[in-house]
Amino acid sequence: MKPLSPKLKRFLDFIQRFTLSFDQAPSYEEIMVGLGFDSLGTVNWYVKTLEEEGHLSRIKGPNGKRALTLIHKEHATTTARLPLLGLIAAGEPIEALENPEVVDVPPSLLHPDNYVLQVKGDSMIDEKIHDGDFIVARKTKTARSGQIVVALINGEATLKCYVPKTDCIELHPRNPNFPVIKVNPQDDFHINGVLLYSFRNYLN
Amino acid sequence: MKPLSPKLKRFLDFIQRFTLSFDQAPSYEEIMVGLGFDSLGTVNWYVKTLEEEGHLSRIKGPNGKRALTLIHKEHATTTARLPLLGLIAAGEPIEALENPEVVDVPPSLLHPDNYVLQVKGDSMIDEKIHDGDFIVARKTKTARSGQIVVALINGEATLKCYVPKTDCIELHPRNPNFPVIKVNPQDDFHINGVLLYSFRNYLN
DNA sequence: TATACTTACGAGTAACTTACGAGTATAATT
DNA sequence: AATTATACTCGTAAGTTACTCGTAAGTATA
Structure with a gap:
């Protein structure tokens, strides 16, 4: 598995923390605010990139969109x-x-x-x-x-x-x-x- | 293999420490700051020199960035x-x-x-x-x-x-x-x- | 319908690496 | 004493990617 850049790590880490804390994956906008981006496109770029590299999977919940994106590996970051x-x-x-x-x-x-x-x-x-x-x-x-x-x-x-x-x-x-x-x-x-x-x- | 000068050794040590601590190779600028240089050219000189001597390799991942890896890595661990x-x-x-x-x-x-x-x-x-x-x-x-x-x-x-x-x-x-x-x-x-x-x- | 969210795309900027030319200081060679 | 070599150091500039933005279109729920 490819090494993650610091920014990608930070992104993954945020999702992990958010999910652990709120028992639910963050929405794109919550990620945007939480990480200080100004555009949802940026969030989507990360999601797409990380999904391609196998660190993230966007398995949709059965009924909808809200809580969809989720972590793939527990341990992709150096922070624990x-x-x-x-x-x-x-x-x-x-x-x-x-x-x-x-x-x-x-x-x-x-x-x-x-x-x-x-x-x-x-x-x-x-x-x-x-x-x-x-x-x-x-x-x-x-x-x-x-x-x-x-x-x-x-x-x-x-x-x-x-x-x-x-x-x-x-x-x-x-x-x-x-x-x-x-x-x-x-x-x-x-x-x-x-x-x-x-x-x-x-x-x- | 040639003996390393103290400065070259210090450079190599820095990369090893950084990599172990952050699970990620340092960028040229991080090396520059960390070692107190004033120019990226200096960093590049070290990298080139050490690569020629076989102590360092810049294997490009898909991205050429942060790709410095020690040849003699004893301890490339992802765990803490x-x-x-x-x-x-x-x-x-x-x-x-x-x-x-x-x-x-x-x-x-x-x-x-x-x-x-x-x-x-x-x-x-x-x-x-x-x-x-x-x-x-x-x-x-x-x-x-x-x-x-x-x-x-x-x-x-x-x-x-x-x-x-x-x-x-x-x-x-x-x-x-x-x-x-x-x-x-x-x-x-x-x-x-x-x-x-x-x-x-x-x-x- | 409206609301809440995800996905797609084109274009721009910032982050990094690489290359090159030149400078310094010390010691060895001539 | 003048040169040459070695071991570094600096600054800048070009070249690639990584990342960011804005906006628009899509999809589901109520």
Whole structure:
């Protein structure tokens, strides 16, 4: 596959970010505004060019035009970002951000179902996750035993190790100083995703 | 193959670094600015010379642009990886690995001077870094006040916040439960790098 | 119909590469 | 002391592409 020029990369990157953030491909005009062009023709030139090179495909949705253009390869750019969806703090539901930013992650974590949360407070310290840390999770409703999950119990969010038993589900901390939680059938329990990665930036 | 003059080597190195960092060969102008030339002709002289000597080739893609490629590319990777240089544990020198692996990092951390260490033991916990965590640091001999540094004191490695004072250097932990270390002039003290990032993988 | 969007085309400009002529500074050769 | 050679450096100008614009026509939905 041919190398992409910086401008083509930027274009592809924009589409990827937009799609990740809004769950929908951008219209030509949104691209035009977002990238500072003055003409839709320019947008179309990019789409055509990138399609010819196999980086983009404009598969039309079944019924119409609006959400049509879409990414072909997840990884055509050197940038690897995921949307930062919100804050998570034990004892509270996940707090969503209005305008999701994006944050850099290792390219191997790029996946449409992955997302980033920032941890508020030291309440996840039993999982060795501190105030201000970021976590990458994959959206899923189920988990395998032993995986650490982003869980919601009665509206409260937490990170715990998922251990299903025959009679109930247990949530284990990674730190023996903290207690095991037993989920009762009457509890409102959801798995929101499984933990893949955590990171912290220094230097601001 | 002829030996390279220092300036030619510097030129070649620049191209390699640029290409690794941006996944894209530099344009003549970027080289000019990056290397402090005042003329594109100078850049072209280098390119021509190095091409004649077989160190560089300008394979044109469909577009002739940004086509500089090193002949002896050891490392033309599209992924973002840094070398895992070894293990760090407080109270011991840094233990280098014989065959450095590479690990995935966010692309923004790609830099020729950056490297990765894995933390052994819970001795860095005052910096909120746990057993098994990975850290990304930038190799440097100096640091600014407030930065967290990979430091060697009398052969022992540690992570601490660098706080130079008028009479001596202090190393502060990030956790108030741990003591401040004062570096005396007679101590063998080196800064090995500054901490940029830390991360931990789940799922295996 | 109107609205919201995509596609096509001709023409222009900006971004890059390449070529060429000349200049400098140092050291080696005559 | 004068020349020659080597290793660079500068400036400009020509040649290609990559990219941009504006406008017009097309297609679907309501």
